[in-house]
Amino acid sequence: MKQLLLTKAFAIDGIIKEIVPFGNGHINDTYRLVNENAGKPDYLLQRINHHVFRNIPAMMGNIQLVTSHIRRKLLFAGEDVCTKVSTLIHTHDGSHFLKEEGEYWRVFKFMKDLRSYDKPYNPEQMYEGARAFGEFLNYLSDFPIQELHYTLPDFHNMKFRLKQFMAARDEAGEHQRNQARDEIRYVLETADYVTAIQDIPVRHYMPLRVTHNDTKFNNVLLDAHDKGQCVIDLDTVMPGYVYFDVGDGIRTGASTADEHELDLQKVDVDLAMIDAFAEGYLNSTGNLLGEAEMSILPKSGIYMSFIMGLRFLTDYLQGNKYYKTDFPDHNLHRARCQLHLSKLMRKRLPEITKAFGKTTLI
Numbered sequence: 383m384k385q386l387l388l389t390k391a392f393a394i395d396g397i398i399k400e401i402v403p404f405g406n407g408h409i410n411d412t413y414r415l416v417n418e419n420a421g422k423p424d425y426l427l428q429r430i431n432h433h434v435f436r437n438i439p440a441m442m443g444n445i446q447l448v449t450s451h452i453r454r455k456l457l458f459a460g461e462d463v464c465t466k467v468s469t470l471i472h473t474h475d476g477s478h479f480l481k482e483e484g485e486y487w488r489v490f491k492f493m494k495d496l497r498s499y500d501k502p503y504n505p506e507q508m509y510e511g512a513r514a515f516g517e518f519l520n521y522l523s524d525f526p527i528q529e530l531h532y533t534l535p536d537f538h539n540m541k542f543r544l545k546q547f548m549a550a551r552d553e554a555g556e557h558q559r560n561q562a563r564d565e566i567r568y569v570l571e572t573a574d575y576v577t578a579i580q581d582i583p584v585r586h587y588m589p590l591r592v593t594h595n596d597t598k599f600n601n602v603l604l605d606a607h608d609k610g611q612c613v614i615d616l617d618t619v620m621p622g623y624v625y626f627d628v629g630d631g632i633r634t635g636a637s638t639a640d641e642h643e644l645d646l647q648k649v650d651v652d653l654a655m656i657d658a659f660a661e662g663y664l665n666s667t668g669n670l671l672g673e674a675e676m677s678i679l680p681k682s683g684i685y686m687s688f689i690m691g692l693r694f695l696t697d698y699l700q701g702n703k704y705y706k707t708d709f710p711d712h713n714l715h716r717a718r719c720q721l722h723l724s725k726l727m728r729k730r731l732p733e734i735t736k737a738f739g740k741t742t743l744i
């Protein structure tokens with residue numbers, strides 16, 4: 383098998399006996415590499431989607447810099463570097479990825495005692511995941527941000543995403559446009575509201591920080607006692623605003639339904655989960671966040687659910703080229719659900735604001 387041959391290029395300890403597809407990411411392909419010798423580590427092999435990530439050396443450079451920075455801090459604090467930060471495995475010639483027949487591959491050490499959940503089962507898990515995401519921001523708060531590449535420029539830029547959407551709508555076939563009629567209308571009537579959120583950081587001189595930018599709940603690993611350990615999936619680490627990470631955390635962890643739930647009646651905002659996220663995140667970020675940053679957090683879920691809905695809708699209108707899909711209208715259902723969630727978060731803004739303990743900026 384091709385993947386098995388590839389692993390020979392990496393400095394792997396032991397012999398890989400089995401390769402198992404792993405995880406439910408929408409972009410890369412992930413496999414668990416099972417070691418023949420139970421005393422040796424397992425590994426995680428990933429095929430990096432180079433249609434999405436156009437500059438893989440730059441992206442891998444970011445991951446290398448950021449994980450080294452966190453590792454140094456953990457060592458200094460006497461913390462466990464095996465479970466609290468991802469370990470990239472280099473190739474025999476010292477690179478952190480392999481290019482083979484036009485495809486890009488990388489390997490991490492597999493943390494076999496940790497696991498991720500698409501959604502938290504209870505507020506304790508949510509608290510712990512949020513605490514780990516907050517810790518991640520903290521560890522990187524003194525990282526020299528100018529050393530990072532903008533891996534995906536305009537990634538959470540609402541105005542840019544709206545432009546992409548308009549172009550997609552204009553070029554879409556009649557069938558897609560009809561199917562998505564209600565969502566298209568909702569996007570157009572809500573565009574001013576969400577772009578106004580985007581303008582808040584600029585007006586209030588909010589700092590750019592090293593943010594993760596893809597803090598889906600399944601991108602944090604918990605241990606067997608549900609303690610938050612390691613933030614993973616570092617492809618999108620680059621300069622950003624803190625509300626991106628908080629918003630994506632509550633979009634995924636505080637929704638009562640799956641990301642693509644077909645039955646919108648099942649979609650709701652779980653306020654106990656919002657409370658848990660706010661508490662975990664703010665406990666671990668301590669005094670790091672300024673007043674303006676704090677004040678935008680209640681609106682973060684509205685923003686991030688909307689931008690995800692918008693991106694799924696755009697991809698649907700463009701013929702599903704970006705995200706992996708499992709069934710024909712998958713992206714349309716994802717869009718419907720995320721836009722609905724955004725609407726619900728807007729309705730629940732007073733309660734969400736209370737959870738974050740501040741009033742929102744207007």
Ligand code: ADP
Pocket residue numbers: 404405406407408409410411412426468469490491492493494496497498600601614615616
């Ligand atoms: P994707 O970009 O496809 O979401 P991830 O890097 O998030 O890829 O990995 C997919 C899944 O693999 C994660 O949700 C997690 O369950 C698991 N995983 C990722 N890295 C590790 C690791 N180092 N050790 C153990 N499990 C991991």
Ligand code: GN1
Pocket residue numbers: 406407408409410434595596598615617618641690
């Ligand atoms: C993608 O790779 P994955 O599944 O963690 C996407 C995120 C979206 C997410 C929606 C590089 O993340 O931005 O929030 O799907 N990643 C990229 O589930 O576009």
Ligand code: MG
Pocket residue numbers: 407600601615
């Ligand atoms: Mg992931």
